[in-house]
Amino acid sequence: MGSSTAIVLSELIQLHSLAKTLSDQLNQSQVELSRTIARDIIFAIEKTICAAKTCIPGEAEHELSNGRVQFFDKTIREFDCREQKMPKKRKTLRGWASHVRVSTEEGAEMPHDGHSWRKYGQKDILGAKYPRAYYRCTHRKNRGCSAMKQVQKSTENPSVLDITYLGNHTCSNSQQDYSASKSHLLDQHQRFLDRQKNLIKHLDFQSQHNQDPKSMESFPSSVVLDGTKADNEFFFSSPLMSPVSTGSNCLSLPPFDPELDELISAAISEAESPVMDFDFMREFGMMDVETQFDTSIFFA
DNA sequence: TCCATTTGACCCTC
DNA sequence: GAGGGTCAAATGGA
Structure with missing residues (x-):
């Protein structure tokens, strides 16, 4: 495994952990929308981690010198442990x-x-x-x-x-359906990720125009949507800034933002694909x- | 009547 | 012999 792959995987695993923590915190509230988005993030990252893991020949190389490598190896072991616990x-x-x-x-x-x-x-x-x-x-x-x-x-x-x-599966229908849907699923997944990126970019843009830039320097690429606020008004906060409140950590967007609404709706509709x-x-x-x-x- | 599910019995591997 | 996997008759729903 090359060092770049290791770094990507390490970052993904950390993102995965953050998203899970975020999801656990959200489970204590009644914010279905934010919970759905958090699950989407976790799902996307888990898929990527598992795909990246297949590039690992045997054990992980220790090419990273910072403390992240310890986290990386620990998480890899956690994934592998689950496999070892499978009944023989x-x-x-x-x-x-x-x-x-x-x-x-x-x-x-x-x-x-699908079958x-x-x-x-x-x-x-x-x-x-x-x-x-x-x-x-x-x-x-x-x-x-x-x-x-x-x-x-x-x-x-x-x-x-x-x-x-x-x-x-050797049944022809399944194979045909599978072949036909594979490219569609790939495309669908990519579009979903792109929309999430756009949403985050949009939030960054909004934050720079509504908030002191210095206070947003550490704004991460994960967001929390607090649906408990009034309709058409969302509050965003960093998962590293806890708890979500109406304090200075939160960014209030103006109501009726059609672009943002479209992005959120698109992301949700993608995530609700039944297949x-x-x-x-x-x-x-x-x-x-x-x-x-x-x-x-x-x-x- | 057809098809899917349930469930007890049997078979196979360790 | 124990335990997991499969078979097939019985059952129920559409």
């Missing part, structure tokens, strides 16, 4: 297998992953509080598709689903890498 499969897995961890709202249905599955069994697993469900592709009979998956609720957190995918294609994620480096992301935004 007794039977040899045919082909490849990948494991994803999906966070859902309590009682919500399993998120749609149709038929449940063929359920077993109580030793040491697990919840049973493991076994699914195979609906097209197993007519198209001989051998894809299977196992779904199990996490004992520690019932809102988290551990999903293990076994085998590849979450796990094959797509595996394609971009998640094979055999446990991934955790929050799909609860789909059930809001």
